[in-house]
Amino acid sequence: MKRRAFLQRTVRGSGVLFAGGLGLLSWAPRSVAATIQVALGVHAGYAPMVDGTSAYMVTFSGGSSVEFPGPTIVCREDDLVSISIQNPLSINAVFHVGRTAIRHTVGAGSSVNFDFEAPPAGTYLYYDDQNSGVNRSMGLHGTLVVMPAGSDNRSFSDGPTFVRQYKWLLASVDPAWGEHLANSGVAAIGGIDPDSFSPRYFTINGRSFDQTDEPNTHIKGLVGDATLIRLLNAGGMVNSPHFHGNHVEIVSLNGSNSSGARKKKDIVSMFPLDCRDVLLPMATPPDAWPPASGAQHFPMHCHAEMSQTAGGGFYPHGMHASITIGEAPTSEPQLD
């Protein structure tokens, strides 16, 4: 990620602010750790789906209405993360960082402030872990990225270098669950049977198919621009992202880092709560004949093909994003 892009991101303000006079860059190499201040709210309301309908969701937000998914928090591994959460809803909310003991409850109609030391460098899902996954699947989730100290082109200290990095947060939405809350009140969330989940919308960074054609989700790079992709599954189904164009290397699997020779896959299994970092080499497609020239366009889509639909059909308006090999992005990705 380019330094300027990151400045733009923080100025734009997606709920993440940086205090202490340490500069606006949260993880670019700096000599001292910082305190990262994040203000979140818990909100319920309708979010637009790709077919023009909307689904009632409950989310963390950096603003005053639903934000699906919640804002991305970026810090460095020795930073202190200081979070305040306001919860105007009539249900308790929980902020839990997966694979850690970080877990704080925000009572109904109240607020809370807490700090935590950044966990080891890596990709984390933060989410509400109540009701056996129902709250998370309703939209209460977001991404925490912890960069290693002293590096802006690796995801852990001896990991492979990358030219730019993206985050793909996968989710699946059951609008019937949302309608139940819209009609009965959010307190009804505790009565939802997790096994009744029947998702009808499937998203990457809250977007489906052609909606993903934006700088944070459509992956682009020149040939040889090794690209780190942080995949997270916040949804309620087992996904199976399939990469066309290039195999990817598995860099990290739920916090377990691969420093040596890495497994190459065209499918990256994503069970609920999984966080897997992969490296896309951005190589010329190896099986092209004659050898490919010019920009090449490929999909990445989930191969649990139900996820390629919206509202029961409308293929391929689901969990699908594009990869362009041989063309630099006009705007750098911001991890949002």
Add this chain to the structure above:
Amino acid sequence: MSHGMDGGNCPAGITGTCGLHLDSPATPGRVTPDIEFFRNTFMDGNQVINGVNVPIWGFNEGGGMGGGGMGGGMGGGMGGALPSSPIRVKEGQIVHTHLTTMMAPHTIHHHGIEPDTFNDGVGHYSFDVDGSYTYQWRASQAGTYFYHCHLNTVLHAEMGMYGALIIDPPGGPGTAFTGGPSYDVEAIWAVDDIDMAWHCLPWDAALCGGDARLNDFNPDLFCINGLGEDLTETDSSVAITAAAGESILLRYIMAGYVPQRVNFPAGLGDVYIIAEDGRPLPQAQLVPAGGSVLMTPAERYEFLIQPGSPGTYPVDIRFYDYRAVSGALRQIGGIRSTVTVN
């Protein structure tokens, strides 16, 4: 998107082609291939799977002679068989796959093969074949792949439009890949799940929107190479037979839509994963005796099995609902085959 998601050219007379880009172009940079395959589509097939008459679609070999399955396809009725005939080539070869579509547009995506955009078989990035097209690509890496239609894929792959694709090293079968282990016995399993509620839909079901319930998959029939549980333990196209001391290469193609777990019985001894998704692993990965491997859709695994003791060993495959909000996987079915060691 800039590369053409604009709804495209829907010719008069064919309805419901929303988002498709129907074409029948010449192959750019066409050269004389080292090996070629002919595939015609059929959409009028029937296959009896575990006593159930399943409507199927697929690819048969040019001339309409019907597919042979992956050495199986025993239940194939009129039209062709599920799965479609395998494509098998050697590393380094330039391949032509000639597709001729019948009754509706289709494509061939060679899954795990990475050609240029034009030959990748994804209509939204290139074109959907209405007529014929010759896909041209060069096999760069020995391994286990498959091919399938990539048009309304959610439906077309479920209907059976897939087949195995194997790349042997330059020396041919007998060695998994250059520098890799050799094997005496080879088995190819494509393991699939079928929801009969999806098998009476038109080719363009809900392609323009609308609810065909293609988000809701509840398989009630399971098969290996198109054979149901009534045959998979005994039919020689699936069940494996080897002599003690021989090495078995099991090429496992996860052709379904819900998670699968393959359970190896302890009597088979240690099993090694030597490759995944058509790429050798940096180091063979041990599945300890009695262990299992959990897979997600469209993965491929190459298992090396070296059984020491004679006997008949069941290999159980379990299927789980893809919906797992709590994280717990709920089993919804299973199928079994065997390895017999003489």
